[in-house]
Amino acid sequence: MNSSLERRVKQLRSRVLVRSWDYRQRRHARGVWFRLRRVLADASAAYVISSDEARGLIAEGYRAEPVGAEIEPPKLIVFVPAARLAQIASARPVPVRLGREWLSAECLALTPFDTTA
Numbered sequence: 731m732n733s734s735l736e737r738r739v740k741q742l743r744s745r746v747l748v749r750s751w752d753y754r755q756r757r758h759a760r761g762v763w764f765r766l767r768r769v770l771a772d773a774s775a776a777y778v779i780s781s782d783e784a785r786g787l788i789a790e791g792y793r794a795e796p797v798g799a800e801i802e803p804p805k806l807i808v809f810v811p812a813a814r815l816a817q818i819a820s821a822r823p824v825p826v827r828l829g830r831e832w833l834s835a836e837c838l839a840l841t842p843f844d845t846t847a
Contacts, residue, residue, distance in 0.1 A: 774842065774844075778821070783820070808838070809841070818839070
C-alpha cells in the first residue's frame with residue numbers, strides 16, 4: 731500500500747512541475763503570441779521584403795507593428811496597401827500563418843483586408 735501511495739505522490743509532483751513550467755513560459759512571453767496572431771488576423775496577404783524596402787516604407791509614413799520587435803529574432807512588420815505593395819518588385823508572397831517561411835523572414839509587408847466594402 732505504501733508503494734501505491736508513493737507512486738501517486740510522484741505522479742502528482744511530476745504534473746505540478748510540468749504545469750508550473752508551462753505557466754512560467756506563458757508569463758515570460760507576456761502575450762506576444764496572441765498579439766502576433768492578432769496582427770495576422772488583420773492581414774489578407776503577407777510578403778517578404780528586404781530590410782531596405784521596409785525602412786523605405788517606414789520613412790514614407792507606414793507604421794511598424796510593435797509586436798515584431800517583441801519576438802526573437804525581431805521582425806519588421808508593416809501594413810501596406812496592396813497598390814503600394816505592387817510597386818515593390820522583389821516582394822515574395824508567403825502564407826498568412828505562423829509557419830517556417832513567415833517566422834524565418836526578417837521583414838514582412840502585410841496587406842490589410844479591404845475595409846471599404
